[in-house]
Amino acid sequence: MGERSLIAAIEALLGAGGAPQVRNPRLVRWVGDDAAVVRARPFAVTSVDAMVDGVHFRSGRPGTSLADIGHRAVAGALSDLAAMGAEAGEVYVALGAPEGFTAEDGLALVGGMEALCARTGAVIAGGDVTRAPALFLSVTVVGWAEDAAVLLTRDGARPGDLVGLTGPLGASAAGLALLDGRVDAASAGIAPDVAAALVAAHLRPEPRLREGVALARLGLRAGIDVSDGLATDAGHLAARSGMALALDLQAVPLAPGVGDVARALGEDPREFAVTGGEDYELCVCAAPALTSAARDAGVTTWIGGVDAAGPDGPGVHFSGRPAGAPPLSGFEHPVR
Amino acid sequence: MGERSLIAAIEALLGAGGAPQVRNPRLVRWVGDDAAVVRARPFAVTSVDAMVDGVHFRSGRPGTSLADIGHRAVAGALSDLAAMGAEAGEVYVALGAPEGFTAEDGLALVGGMEALCARTGAVIAGGDVTRAPALFLSVTVVGWAEDAAVLLTRDGARPGDLVGLTGPLGASAAGLALLDGRVDAASAGIAPDVAAALVAAHLRPEPRLREGVALARLGLRAGIDVSDGLATDAGHLAARSGMALALDLQAVPLAPGVGDVARALGEDPREFAVTGGEDYELCVCAAPALTSAARDAGVTTWIGGVDAAGPDGPGVHFSGRPAGAPPLSGFEHPVR
Structure with missing residues (x-):
């Protein structure tokens, strides 16, 4: 299947036909432009998590669905925002689709992501789809904070804690x-x-x-x-x-x-x-x-x-x- | 080679030992925490571009270096910001490294990215490295704008233009x-x-x-x-x-x-x-x-x-x- 029909199916799932602010009040522009435009807050907190079939998951394993794989990839990235104490914002997904990956597969995968996002206040705001020799997902999550000093960090432990x-x-x-x-x-x-x-x-x-x-x-x-x-x-x-x-x-x-x-x-x-x-x-x-x-x-x-x-x-x-x-x-x- | 030594080599190239604001005044935190923290401006403009060996480039082709491949992946993503009229901000790179990909390869690839970033005001602020069956790069670029109304869009053409x-x-x-x-x-x-x-x-x-x-x-x-x-x-x-x-x-x-x-x-x-x-x-x-x-x-x-x-x-x-x-x-x- 072509990249474009897979992209079209995913965009339909995400409600790309409607106005961006209906999907999420933070969104100004997304699907249909060269980049997404989002209302920012003072500090952006950003993490990237890539997962590859055969390394981080096994797509063919009985008991593991594509929705599970989608959920897990986004959960791993959002967890980095949790670790910083940042509020979840936008999710951007690069999907590498192997030979034989169907629009239905794409919908299952993104459906698992979307359900988690809906529950956590995050919103899938953009991404890219390409052919690839094996299924991979690269998830970029952006969280927001009012004050960079009010975050959890790895260097903040003090004696007596x-x-x-x-x-x-x-x-x-x-x-x-x-x-x-x-x-x-x-x-x-x-x-x-x-x-x-x-x-x-x-x-x-x-x-x-x-x-x-x-x-x-x-x-x-x-x-x-x-x-x-x-x-x-x-x-x-x-x-x-x-x-x-x-x-x-x-x-x-x-x-x-x-x-x-x-x-x-x-x-x-x-x-x-x-x-x-x-x-x-x-x-x-x-x-x-x-x-x-x-x-x-x-x-x-x-x-x-x-x-x-x-x-x-x-x-x-x-x-x-x-x-x-x-x-x-x-x-x-x-x-x- | 393990993911960690490849990551360590790349971090050293990017000057991860120093304070984040020395690398770039916008950066508050980056390498060493769960996520990068960046000073935002009112609107974030974000695009993701994934490139895969054998689809978007051929790593083994004579005349094509890994620095070229790194440059081109970042250039393609930054071009989406140019198309919106946004100022270039941060670059986040997910790298899928195949068997035999060395620290030297990683340095060449990221070196090509870094040189382009330095010239355009962008800064590599984070990423992820994983093993993969073929080389892939997923580049997320974030640009910034003071006013979402002062951007180029795909739906702004008017009769007489x-x-x-x-x-x-x-x-x-x-x-x-x-x-x-x-x-x-x-x-x-x-x-x-x-x-x-x-x-x-x-x-x-x-x-x-x-x-x-x-x-x-x-x-x-x-x-x-x-x-x-x-x-x-x-x-x-x-x-x-x-x-x-x-x-x-x-x-x-x-x-x-x-x-x-x-x-x-x-x-x-x-x-x-x-x-x-x-x-x-x-x-x-x-x-x-x-x-x-x-x-x-x-x-x-x-x-x-x-x-x-x-x-x-x-x-x-x-x-x-x-x-x-x-x-x-x-x-x-x-x-x-």
Whole structure:
């Protein structure tokens, strides 16, 4: 199919026939011009996330729909805005369509994106479609902030801060193990509804946009989203802040069923949870005076604290592990 | 090579070690956080352009460097900002790197982008790198405007406007024919410096950013960049404006050597020029009172005028063609 008929089908889905401000009051121009025009606010917060078939997802895997793939690509990008505490704005999508990719496929993919956008206040405002040897998506998200000082950053952790999470970890990695058939839910004693929730956590992660904005407004200054695994992501906070993060592995909350999946894989449940990626919970640092309000704003669990870096320099130390255990680390997108 | 070492090499090239405002005063945060933070102006103008090896370029073709490919991907996206009359702002690049793509390759590619950005006031402010089955680039460019009413659009053409171009056409398509070896410069009687200029026009097109901004400020309201061939792009202006564009084919200016290349291919030089793509000149419409100032702002040639659409509806009519000749049209990115 030609690029133009695929583009036409997607534009029809997005309501491109109507006036831009009907689609979203921020939009001044979009489809039909050389570029989208959007009402800005004082600071633009922008992130790009590219996902490729065979690297970040498998389009042909049973149980994974194109709507899931679309959702997940946008969720991963929006999660970067959540990690900054920015409000979601516009989404721009470059789609590489392989041989045999139909207009129906395009509608399913973009439908998954559009549903997530509608729920989070984001709006697909433009993009590009091209032929490609394999399906890829490059998602650019733009968020907005009134004040660049009221954002979460990776270098804002201070000695005495508590380190918190907005939810349990491990669900995405556990869901992937179930999807891949590396673990059989029934044999592992996992109830069908619990297994379904784990799979959904992998395929349809929810970016913590509301929590990110609330925590930034509250006065928190350090945060990151758990995309590469807490061990890796907390390491970024530590390195950029020049701090030592002391985390209690046993305090890390696990989503239901994660323990069963980890044990079926022969892994320690909490080590599995902090090295698995793409939970998209936020890991934030809060001054002690803010912890109670931070809990109201979405932090569910405190897992450790921030210290000035010692002679070993900045880093993350997990307590609650066997003596001499090797360092934990996250992953760098293996093919799966 | 791993994604991280490739990213590290690119970040070093871009000066990621320094403070963001040293790189560019608009930048508040970039590398090292989950998203870039940029000082905004009232309206954001955003376009996305994806280019894929084997579809939009051929990475292995003799005479084409990775720096050329990087330049061309960014130039194509910036040209959309020129077409709107927006000032260039930030560039975000998603890079899909195939097996065997080295840090040196990444530096060459991004170096080509960076040199163009430096010349046009744009700044690479973020991006993503991933493994991919073939090299691809998805470039998101953000421009800025003080007033959304002071922009060029596709629906702004009015009866009585003159239609102008910011430069000659056909050079990019002619350069591609030379690069591909479909035409031999010497046999076609093309001097080496003329041939080199044609090849450069294809590999290193220059977006007409300065001209676009000047023409929008002057009061012109309709414009498009010639990316798919004038026949196609003028058709977009006509359709979106609901107008009939009457263009004089013989008035279309040709870059030096284009006639020789077209004749060597057995094609009419001007038909070749208006159906070839990627010249990235601007095609604009100007009220008669503005034509003199528009010439000072970068229009080199008037090629026709705008009428109210007749009974056949909106469209483009080229005069100066043989009676009964089939309609002209541009191209939809054949593999080349």
